[in-house]
Amino acid sequence: MKNWLKGLTLSLALSSAALATPDAHAVDQFTDYLKTQHHFAHQHIDGADVLVLPVAEGGLVLPQKWSDAAKQIITDAVALEGFEGKQGQFLELLALPEFYAKRLWLVGTGTELERAAAERIGATLASKLSDKMNTVVVHGKDLNPNQIAAIAHGMDLRSYRFDRYKSEPAARPEYTVHWHGRDEAAAKAAYALTQPVAHGIFVARDITNLPGGDGYPKAIAEMAAEAVANYDIKATVYSPEQVKELGMGALYGVSQGSQHKAHLLVLEYQGGAANEAPIALVGKGNTFDTGGYNLKTSGSSIVRMQTDKAGGAAVIGAVMALAGQQAKVNVAGVVPLSHNLISGTALLPGDVVVTGDGTRVEVVNTDAEGRLILADGIWFARDQLKARAIADIATLTGSKARALGTDYAAIFSEHDALIGAMQAAGELTEEQVWQLPLGPYDGIIDSWLADVQNVGSPGAQAGARFLQHFAKDTPWIHIDMAANAYSTSAKGIHPAGANGYGVRLLSEWVKNYSDAE
Structure with missing residues (x-):
């Protein structure tokens, strides 16, 4: 892309003092x-x-x-x-x-x-x-x-x-x-x-790096709300009781075994017309993932599970970047926040939860919790915020990591405009994406017990098809960033630890897609 700072044009003005000094x-x-x-x-x-x-x-x-x-x-x-x-x-x-x-x-x-x-x-x-x-x-x-x-x-x-x-x-x-x-x-x-891009990346790195004992749902929601306070962003935090009242049983259910119950964080930036529907970014914010009763038994797999909130962190950082650049678009960031622990009240394999849109989901595997909380996040973006397009991002499946490793994130969509805008954003930022097929895979998430189940094979496609169910007819793209969020050693622009993957990808995608509409 020759116009390699598209979206960062000098005609934009920052609302803070950053441009002046x-x-x-x-x-x-x-x-x-x-x-x-x-x-x-x-x-x-x-x-x-x-x-x-x-x-x-x-x-x-x-x-x-x-x-x-x-x-x-x-x-x-x-x-x-x-x-x-x-x-x-x-x-x-x-x-x-x-x-x-x-x-x-x-x-x-x-x-x-x-x-x-x-x-x-x-x-x-x-x-x-x-x-x-x-x-x-x-x-x-x-x-x-x-x-x-x-x-x-x-x-x-x-x-x-x-x-x-x-x-x-x-x-x-x-x-x-x-x-x-x-x-x-x-x-x-x-x-x-x-500068707002860098700040968004730093906040995303902080959120992702924060250990699960300190970075539980309420703490992350408050941390994010404080981070965006100096931007033109409206932050709304829904309490566990409000999550339950809204009918988001999948989001609530993932955290029901923890003392730290589910929250929903919504960030709204209005840079476009007052009556324009927003583009929604939905990020998985599972603040720690034990796997629930489908317990992660490998020490190497569980020790970095604070990074399971990296998708949500990327959404927070991307909304900050767009607001700081005063992008001419309306954007909503939706971050369902959960804490997947084991106790006498935790979800059991085989339990059924009811999502915001009324779908009954058989929880075949409690370690496939990310798609459960994203399902309610996508429903909220579509139904409550009336989003005109939705991109969700998550450290979702080991299948993706085995297929593409750490050099590419996987994307799934049936909308060419969303795919093209995402591929261009990936090339610009070197947060590369690779499209994987959504179909045919008919029946991949069928359940004999409920409407759908939360697992299937192949794994990455099952996760994507599950999420597609909740997007319905809204233009939608899914980013599986498993294995992309964490750098074991310093390399390039990333120090060791959480790297803030997705902040630049999402913010550039929003501008690309908005410009092309």
Whole structure:
């Protein structure tokens, strides 16, 4: 996609102070996450710790003002190391003669620097900065403003830390980057538009990382409501009693064995016409999943089950991103929140629950709880919010992980416009998606006991067909992001732990789909 910052156009204006003063990270919400700063005003910095020179493939041009001795050393090192400016290449030189920085980093940008690649370059820079490198200057004269913003955004995303459970947390990255570019005002404005996206990702990472004992449904609902307080977002939290009164028996049932009962979080952002039906994002918010009486028996499978709320976290972050960018669309985020534990009151295999639309569901497997809570979330989006299109996202099935691994999420839909918009969003953000078939699979979730059952084979298709039942005739797409939400080690723009997968995918999808309607 050549227009690789589609949706982040400079005509958008932020409602917060971020656009006016992003170089000081003036957005209050960032203070809990980053100690870094980005300045977009050209000024000479003597004694910088690092000078970064982005180099296009085959296009090394050294500034005339640099000393002949320094240029000769650089030219010799480039030849010796085989540095050609290919995307991702990196070369460090120290203590050049008569130089105003302590070290020089050459970074290859390749022949065409797209958004995701620029973000990866930013992540590389952030990963190589030590606590002794506090001042960075980037010569960005050969970069356009969007490329500069994307590199800065990548630095921000990699610099996130989740350290609240460390008794002595390591110092967080604390550096200032001075960007010298062709149009610094435009770069500043473009970077400002990445800030609500980064904030949404950080909140999604926090929510997903939070252990199940602390991150139960009510706590997550309150955490999300606080996170969106400075945005133009209406947050509504439905209590367990209200969930029950609304008839959402599937959502309520998953949590009935826990002391922490089900909640429903609804976030509404109105950037479009007052009478326009919203696009709904529905995210699985199972705050911890033991599997219920179909208990997860492997320690390796149960220990990371706080990440089962990553779909819901992605929805929260995406609505924040859209609101912060003042996207011209009405969006509703629906996050059913549950806590799937075992007790004398928990759901039993073979029990029947009744969903919001009156469907009677045989719970054949209590570990297939995500589709139960999503069923009521989708019903709420369709029936109560009158959504004109619905995308649901969930860490839903092991079958998806076995089929596609961690490089792709699976998508299911019968609506070409939704599929095309999602594929384009995946390519833009490098949160790639791959379409799997919904049919034929007739009878896959039939039940002899009730209207439908909550499992079938093949597993990923059964989950999708189950959810499709509740979307009915509303245009709908399902994203199975199992195995995409967590990074075992730092890589690219992601530190170790929850990576905020889905925030950028969903926010770009909403804009793509809305623009194409």
